[in-house]
Each structure stands twice: as structure tokens, then as C-alpha cells.
Amino acid sequence: MLDDLLQGSLEDAARRRAEAPTVEVERLALAQAPALDAVAALSRGEQVNIIAEVKRASPSRGRLANIPDPAALASLYECGGAAAISVLTEERKFLGSLDDLRAVREAVSIPVLRKEFIGEEYQILEARAAGADLILLIVASLEQPLLARLKTFAEQLGMTVLVEAHTREEFQRGLDVDAKVLGVNARDLKTFEMHPELFGELAPEYPAGVVRVAESAVLKPEHVRAYRDAGADAVLVGEALVTGDDPEATIKEFLQA
Numbered sequence: 001m002l003d004d005l006l007q008g009s010l011e012d013a014a015r016r017r018a019e020a021p022t023v024e025v026e027r028l029a030l031a032q033a034p035a036l037d038a039v040a041a042l043s044r045g046e047q048v049n050i051i052a053e054v055k056r057a058s059p060s061r062g063r064l065a066n067i068p069d070p071a072a073l074a075s076l077y078e079c080g081g082a083a084a085i086s087v088l089t090e091e092r093k094f095l096g097s098l099d100d101l102r103a104v105r106e107a108v109s110i111p112v113l114r115k116e117f118i119g120e121e122y123q124i125l126e127a128r129a130a131g132a133d134l135i136l137l138i139v140a141s142l143e144q145p146l147l148a149r150l151k152t153f154a155e156q157l158g159m160t161v162l163v164e165a166h167t168r169e170e171f172q173r174g175l176d177v178d179a180k181v182l183g184v185n186a187r188d189l190k191t192f193e194m195h196p197e198l199f200g201e202l203a204p205e206y207p208a209g210v211v212r213v214a215e216s217a218v219l220k221p222e223h224v225r226a227y228r229d230a231g232a233d234a235v236l237v238g239e240a241l242v243t244g245d246d247p248e249a250t251i252k253e254f255l256q257a
């Protein structure tokens with residue numbers, strides 16, 4: 001599954017590169033205002049911070065929501081108190097785009113994450129050129145030298161990297177590349193089963209100063225509370241926000257969990 005998603009994302013990036021070569025995208029990336037400080041945003045305060053996701057569809061759930069105006073949705077997230085916005089830009093299964101990311105960047109003043117299956121530098125340049133402050137690197141889809149190289153590349157552009165692990169071994173590989181923001185995703189990417197307990201098992205192994213992010217499996221306030229009690233600085237929430245009636249109120253409710 002992950003290999004197919006990465007392959008598709010790389011093919012789509014190659015198509016875009018034929019239109020906008022690397023030098024051009026690099027020039028746009030370097031012309032952007034400096035990236036916002038996502039580490040500070042995700043580790044602020046006593047309460048758990050919310051990374052609110054713009055997510056139309058997914059391989060595990062199919063179509064979730066239409067989201068004709070991602071900027072308007074992101075503004076509601078920000079009004080609700082989200083610390084950052086995640087924008088799924090993958091086109092084939094998640095029905096996202098870089099246009100979504102650009103629109104969200106224009107609409108909010110909090111950090112924005114490009115949620116994508118990234119395997120090469122061009123995709124990182126695209127993210128920065130579209131105004132993203134963070135990128136996602138999924139440990140399971142990258143050999144260790146490539147993971148380290150892409151992380152360094154993004155950081156040299158001033159961006160923050162959310163390094164994502166699904167297992168204890170991947171968590172260690174994240175620490176080995178000196179992840180400053182390390183996420184544990186509860187979703188098993190082979191079976192799509194959720195294992196929210198994994199975050200609690202790994203939480204004691206976070207070194208001081210590394211931002212602890214719990215990803216997926218948040219549908220109710222008690223799920224936020226469980227992650228917070230296990231030590232999460234931030235939780236990443238998609239489905240509960242895009243399928244609910246009032247995302248702003250849902251975020252407020254989650255922040256009070």
C-alpha cells in the first residue's frame with residue numbers, strides 16, 4: 001500500500017516537474033517568507049495541541065467529505081484553536097492537491113503541513129514554494145540514508161519535519177535521524193486497523209525536547225484525553241473534523257478534553 005502511494009506521488013511530481021522544472025520551483029521556494037516555527041506551535045502550553053487535517057478521502061475510508069473550499073475549512077480550524085493545519089496533497093487516493101495547500105496557506109496564520117508521500121527533494125521544494133512550514137516523512141517508506149537526506153534538505157529550507165513511525169523499530173529510526181517532531185501513527189498501513197495504544201507504549205522513550213505527536217484514531221474527546229494522558233504534545237485529527245457538522249466546535253471540545 002505505502003509503496004503504491006509513494007510511487008503514485010512520485011509519478012505525479014514527475015508530471016508537474018515537466019511543467020515547472022526544479023530551478024523554477026527552487027526559486028519560488030527561496031522567495032517565500034520564512035517558515036513558521038512549528039516546533040513552538042506544537043509544544044506550546046499545558047494542553048494538547050491539535051493538528052487539524054484537510055482530508056477529502058482516504059484508502060481506508062473512501063470518500064469522507066467534499067471540501068469545496070479548503071481555505072474556509074482551515075479558517076474554521078484556526079478559529080477553533082488548532083495549532084497547525086495538515087493538508088493532504090496526495091491526488092489519487094486522498095483527492096488533495098497543491099492548490100489546496102496554497103489556498104490554506106493564504107487563509108491561516110498558523111503552521112501548515114504538507115501531508116504527502118515524499119521520496120525526493122523536488123516534492124519538498126514544491127511544499128516550501130506553496131508556503132508549507134512542515135513536511136511529513138514516513139519512515140516505513142524510506143531507506144535510512146534517504147530519510148536522513150530529505151530531512152536535512154527540508155531543514156536547510158527552514159522547514160520542520162514530522163517524522164512518522166508505525167512501529168517501535170521505525171520510532172528508533174526516527175530518533176536516529178534526530179527527529180525534532182516524531183509522530184506515532186496508530187493506523188496499521190497493511191490492515192488499516194488502529195493501534196492507539198502504541199503511542200502510550202513508545203511515549204516514555206521520547207527524549208526530552210522532541211515533540212510527541214499522536215496520529216490517527218481520534219474520533220471523540222476521550223481519545224484526545226487518552227493521548228494527552230499518555231504524554232502527547234499534539235494530536236493529528238482528520239476524519240472526526242471533516243465528517244462532523246461543526247469542526248470549529250469539535251476542536252474546542254477536543255481542546256477541553
Ligand SMILES: O=C(O)c1ccccc1NCC(=O)[C@H](O)[C@H](O)COP(=O)(O)O
Nearest residue numbers: 058059060061215216217236237238239
Ligand atoms: O487514512 C488512511 O486511510 C491512510 C492510508 C494510508 C496511508 C495514510 C493514511 N492516512 C494518513 C494519516 O496519517 C491520517 O490522515 C491522519 O493521521 C489523520 O487520521 P484520522 O484522524 O484517523 O483521519
